[in-house]
Amino acid sequence: MIPITTFVGQRVAVFGLGSSGLLSAQALMQGGAEVIAFDDNEKSVAAAQAAGVTTQNLRELDWSKIAALVLAPGVPLTHPTPHWSATLATKAGVEIIGDIELFCLQRAMAGAACPLVAITGTNGKSTTTALITHLLKSAGIDAQMGGNIGVPVLRLAPFAPGRAYVLEVSSYQIDLAPSLKPTVGILLNVSEDHLDRHGTIENYAAIKTLLVAGAEQTAVIGVDDRYTRAAAERLERAGRQVVRVSVEAPLRDGYYAEGSRIMRSVAGKAHPVAQLAGIGSLRGAHNAQNAACAVAACVALGLDLAQIQKGLVSFPGLAHRMQQIGRKGNVLFVNDSKATNADSAAKALASFPNIFWIAGGKPKTGGITSLAEFFPRIRKAFLIGEAAADFASTLEGKVPYEIDGVLSAAVDAAARDAEASGLKEPVVLLSPACASFDQYPNFEVRGKAFTDLVLAVPGVAPIA
Ligand code: ADP
Secondary structure (H helix, E strand, C coil): CCCCCCCCCEEEEEEEHHHHHHHHHHHHCCCCCCEEECCCCHHHHHHHHHCCCCCCCCHHHCHHHHHEEEEECCCCCCCCCHHHHHHHHHHHHCCEEEEHHHHHHHHHHCCCCCEEEEEECCCHHHHHHHHHHHHHHHHCCCEEEEECCCCHHHHHHCCCCCCCCECCCCHHHHHHCCCCCEEEECCCCCCCCCCHCCCHHHHHHHHHHHHHHHCCEEEEEEEECCHHHHHHHHHCCCCEEEEECCCCCCEEEEEEECCCEEEEECCCEEEEECCCCCHHHHCCCCHHHHHHHHHHHHHHCCCHHHHHHHHHHHCCCCCCCEEEEEEEEEEEEEECCCCCHHHHHHHHHHCCCEEEEECCEEECCCCCCCHHHHHEEEEEEECCCHHHHEEEHCCCCCCEEEECCCHHHHHHHHHHHHHHHCCEEEEEECCCCEECCCCCCCCCHHHHHHHHHHHHCCEEEEEC
């Protein structure tokens, strides 16, 4: 845990007592602050009390004595409407912050030279965060990974000279972290998402841009959409060091993908800096964007190209995102359970030529009609869950399919058909384009079920 000493002797209110909120309360207490915590859920309040945290209904608080309100990232700050605790704090002129802000304040106070890489974007945050951590670690650097990726930032090891931190930061967290000044900030991309929390796309893009605008040394920006392109131009005009990344077109200055190579161009002179061919965990143009941004960040931090290439080759990838599970003969089994909508499934479908596709679950608006351009790659579809009938009608006459209902039947059938196909590189791909909630509690449990089923198919060798 990282104790927070910047509020020593002061009273701090904490609202939202999930794992990161509770940890914020404890880190503040350990650092000498007086904490008063609350949650709308009685059970969370009771759990915090049991953990030794003082709780009180924040409606009854004397806000004039409060130094800050620490809000858990899931609690609405502005949209669709501010949470009542945020309204009370604002009325009293109390600053509202999150756990990443506590981390940043403490980092500044600690004064230890700890490089900080912060990553945001609509898609690819977790992959890029994990990849950078892996690249740093494989170069022998003590790299700590946390934030939105699932490890609350205050759970990481305390600041020590040379220790690096790699943080995935969501737009909600940026909103609550005005002191976020990473050594290297990365903005991968911006597309419409979470507008319920940020109102307009312009507002959402502006919040994401704050992360790179605050970068102390380098702002790495994927410039393949108009919002990030505009952000790069704005920052450069303001005299900031911007490193552009594209997987769509060569750049005069910056990093870009050319086939499976990552090129670096300086004043129009380009040379290759990394090679992604044969790296199963980084297939597809979307991963080229993640990898190119990761390479740019590591170069900015001083890693040499040989170290970076070594790390890229050994990157295991993240669970449930185009994760290679096993192989039987030439059949590859891939778990992409995280693809809970058609846009995400498109990334996986674009990455393989001969697909035995397991899809379905709790349907999302629009179904799979937007995936028509990938239908020629699908040798057969194996449909499960509530969406099966709807998906079948979209595929009718275009792609052979069968309705299997449940994952176990789909895995058996897809494994059988892929093996019998005689194709060169058949892939059994779970990329559901649906939420999991009709049959599983979440996409992780669905992905684990798929993995277990695949590894139980006779003759399948696991891929570590
Ligand atoms: P996030 O943490 O931003 O949700 P992840 O790294 O977990 O992103 O990837 C989630 C899914 O998003 C992947 O399975 C893939 O379908 C898609 N994805 C990953 N990287 C990108 C990218 N750079 N651009 C577009 N889509 C991406």
